[in-house]
Amino acid sequence: MTGNIMIVGVGGQGTLLTSRILGTLLLSQGLDVKLSEVHGMSQRGGSVITYVRYGEKVYSPIIEAGQADYVLAFEQLEAARAVGYLRKDGCLLVNTQKLEPMPVITGAMAYPEGLLASMQKRCRTLCVDALSLAEQAGSAKCVNVVMLGVLARQMKFSVDAWTQAIRTTVPEKFLAMNEKAFALGLQYSAE
Amino acid sequence: MKELLLGNAAVARGAYEAGVRVVSSYPGTPSTEITENMVRYADVDVEWAPNEKVAAEVAIGASLANARAMSCMKHVGLNVMADPVFTASYLAPPGGLVFCVADDPGMHSSQNEQDSRHYARASKILMLEPSDAAECKAFTKEAFSLSETFHTPVFVRLSTRVSHSQALVSLEEPEVRQPAPYVKDATRVAVPVNSRKMHIAVEKRLEDLRAFAEDCALNRVERHGSRIGVITSGISYMYAREALGDAVDYLKLGMVYPLPSRLIQDFAKGLDKVYVIEELDPYLEEHCRTLGIPVIGKEAFSLIGEYNADMIAQAVLGKPLAKEKTEPMEALPVRPPVMCAGCPHRGVFYVLHKMGLHVAGDIGCYTLGANAPLNSMDFNVCMGASIGTAFGMVKAQGRAFGQKVVSVIGDSTFIHSGITGLIDIVYNRGNNTVLILDNSTTGMTGHQDNPTTGKTIRGVPTKQVDLELLCRAIGVDRISIVDPFQVKELEKTLREELQADEPSVIIVQRPCALLKGVRYEGRYQVTDDCRRCGQCMKLGCPAITRKDGIVSISPIQCIGCGLCANVCPFGAIVKEGSR
Numbered sequence A: 001m002t003g004n005i006m007i008v009g010v011g012g013q014g015t016l017l018t019s020r021i022l023g024t025l026l027l028s029q030g031l032d033v034k035l036s037e038v039h040g041m042s043q044r045g046g047s048v049i050t051y052v053r054y055g056e057k058v059y060s061p062i063i064e065a066g067q068a069d070y071v072l073a074f075e076q077l078e079a080a081r082a083v084g085y086l087r088k089d090g091c092l093l094v095n096t097q098k099l100e101p102m103p104v105i106t107g108a109m110a111y112p113e114g115l116l117a118s119m120q121k122r123c124r125t126l127c128v129d130a131l132s133l134a135e136q137a138g139s140a141k142c143v144n145v146v147m148l149g150v151l152a153r154q155m156k157f158s159v160d161a162w163t164q165a166i167r168t169t170v171p172e173k174f175l176a177m178n179e180k181a182f183a184l185g186l187q188y189s190a191e
Numbered sequence B: 001m002k003e004l005l006l007g008n009a010a011v012a013r014g015a016y017e018a019g020v021r022v023v024s025s026y027p028g029t030p031s032t033e034i035t036e037n038m039v040r041y042a043d044v045d046v047e048w049a050p051n052e053k054v055a056a057e058v059a060i061g062a063s064l065a066n067a068r069a070m071s072c073m074k075h076v077g078l079n080v081m082a083d084p085v086f087t088a089s090y091l092a093p094p095g096g097l098v099f100c101v102a103d104d105p106g107m108h109s110s111q112n113e114q115d116s117r118h119y120a121r122a123s124k125i126l127m128l129e130p131s132d133a134a135e136c137k138a139f140t141k142e143a144f145s146l147s148e149t150f151h152t153p154v155f156v157r158l159s160t161r162v163s164h165s166q167a168l169v170s171l172e173e174p175e176v177r178q179p180a181p182y183v184k185d186a187t188r189v190a191v192p193v194n195s196r197k198m199h200i201a202v203e204k205r206l207e208d209l210r211a212f213a214e215d216c217a218l219n220r221v222e223r224h225g226s227r228i229g230v231i232t233s234g235i236s237y238m239y240a241r242e243a244l245g246d247a248v249d250y251l252k253l254g255m256v257y258p259l260p261s262r263l264i265q266d267f268a269k270g271l272d273k274v275y276v277i278e279e280l281d282p283y284l285e286e287h288c289r290t291l292g293i294p295v296i297g298k299e300a301f302s303l304i305g306e307y308n309a310d311m312i313a314q315a316v317l318g319k320p321l322a323k324e325k326t327e328p329m330e331a332l333p334v335r336p337p338v339m340c341a342g343c344p345h346r347g348v349f350y351v352l353h354k355m356g357l358h359v360a361g362d363i364g365c366y367t368l369g370a371n372a373p374l375n376s377m378d379f380n381v382c383m384g385a386s387i388g389t390a391f392g393m394v395k396a397q398g399r400a401f402g403q404k405v406v407s408v409i410g411d412s413t414f415i416h417s418g419i420t421g422l423i424d425i426v427y428n429r430g431n432n433t434v435l436i437l438d439n440s441t442t443g444m445t446g447h448q449d450n451p452t453t454g455k456t457i458r459g460v461p462t463k464q465v466d467l468e469l470l471c472r473a474i475g476v477d478r479i480s481i482v483d484p485f486q487v488k489e490l491e492k493t494l495r496e497e498l499q500a501d502e503p504s505v506i507i508v509q510r511p512c513a514l515l516k517g518v519r520y521e522g523r524y525q526v527t528d529d530c531r532r533c534g535q536c537m538k539l540g541c542p543a544i545t546r547k548d549g550i551v552s553i554s555p556i557q558c559i560g561c562g563l564c565a566n567v568c569p570f571g572a573i574v575k576e577g578s579r
């Protein structure tokens, strides 16, 4: 069986670092791993998706509709966009932060109301105010690692393995802050 | 040792292990990280060239002087370098010579969706196509040795999902190579008398390669005892494996030019159905048809965009990949890419929009000026084209149109291929106005240095092209330098330069807000003086939002550039703590 984790957010929210930490973790468990990243145009504030797949042998680097075990979402609207990727009993972990896309800023469209409720209706959904926790850890930039902490609690890997993966992936300068962010995410109980 | 590597990093690793000595490229998504990763290897001479043509020429020269050399580019970059590449095919220089070309099916970051495999056939150059990072390394290494064995340059074709996916790659020791001393060989002067002979050698080489393709390990048959076969290559193989598993037989082609006709025929023999699964054009499919094999190709699969496992499962097995999905959510607002908060291009497009000018566009972060609310780009074509196209428009519409149209072009793009267009305007007595948006970097592709930034790819200080002197040297007499955040001054300069009946260049200078060392102090906020005129909303800044008519600036998104304060007619936007 292949495990599938999808990470979604807005360009600049650190989806790349997140998938790389996950990749390092899974590798340390002796699994085959494929990650698919986004570089280029959408990194400029567009919707960004990265895929993490692992198991005995992974072929495609992409997760498709109905395949994801977890969707880790750094923004509400992006979470909503990714819901259909979850398998029926998959789990959505969503940072409740809202970032308005340009069509909303220009007034061409409205930011949808009641997104969290519609997501909760569709699938198991954990809502997290990761922004506050990130700020508590030292920077709004750590939203991604807070969310990783929330995910860690759902998965079976040891906290040690996660910490190790963070240490090998995150630059020294930001390590303390990110470890704190991870710990806050891990403690967070959304249910 | 095994490491999780990006496909592009694995290409770089493969080149390193093969003892590559020279790498010259021009950035372009999804190929950029290959060359960026070469920087890890201290002994390799790696550079950003001003454009792909020069990059290819440097690699060809290095190969002529007996070194292993590589050049990497995105698919449209191959158009730019096609001229030297086609003749390099004839010259067959002695050092292993590899061109890595990364296609972008689905156009994640490109202006078109061309299929580079046609180039292999057209230029008669061997082409390999890896399916994941492990093969990226292995095939790149193999490419160097095939290049030397068969006296041919070699293409490695990548695509976005191969270039930008990470997979496990085993690392090996690099070969240590010293280029043999250079010896002149005048039969390589490509004049007709020599080229006629070289062409004969090229055709002979292709025959040898066709024979080699029949049983080389790069092409692999996987039998699972099925009545259905799939012929595929590259990332499509991975999608097919995912979708069909062991339910079908596979012919996985790692070498996509020239193709192994006998192997294909043998594979198809005895099968009830053979599918050809390939992104984008029916390239393998057409070859199969010329062999008389009734394959199923584009009648079942799209000519457009990326494939996926679900699409293949539906087409071949008649059922979807996933049994039960969570119900998707519909009609959500899209989130297109935008200029970042603090982007210097924003001021330019605000002014161009306000003045209602026609804008001949180019390729870079500033192409985002085409989107709402800035809406100020009429079209774009390819890198450098903003200048020639605007000149053509003036020729078509008459000289007075020169007062209504501007070209916008970034610093890297101007050096890449904009300068020649400007020379045309000067030489042929035009009156166009060109804005060079100098943000001190190659932004769109992830901040590479270029000849205008004063640093090499390794960060070593070097000479810096002086854009003003350069324009002056080619005969532009009217040159101004303006800060894009001084919108009034920019507008005034534009009015003057558009009026002038001669070529003008406006160099709009301010560094990209994402560059190291660019720091703005504080954040901005909206005060009670706001009259809700909405002028600041015309900037399309992701930090500025309006709810029920009330404008606010997100303290998280604002980086403190102050452009909004410059455009507010009522002084209602101020720096936090300044009052």
Ligand SMILES: Cc1ncc(C[n+]2csc(CCOP(=O)(O)OP(=O)(O)O)c2C)c(N)n1
Pocket (backbone or CB within 6 Å): B026, B027, B028, B029, B052, B074, B076, B077, B080, B111, B363, B364, B365, B366, B382, B383, B409, B410, B411, B412, B413, B414, B437, B439, B441, B442, B443, B444, B445
């Ligand atoms: C022939 C070709 N090569 C490379 C690219 C990829 N590419 C798109 S924009 C760009 C550079 C943009 O740099 P610059 O002109 O300085 O503008 P900026 O993005 O910094 O605003 C590149 C290399 C391309 N589209 N076409």
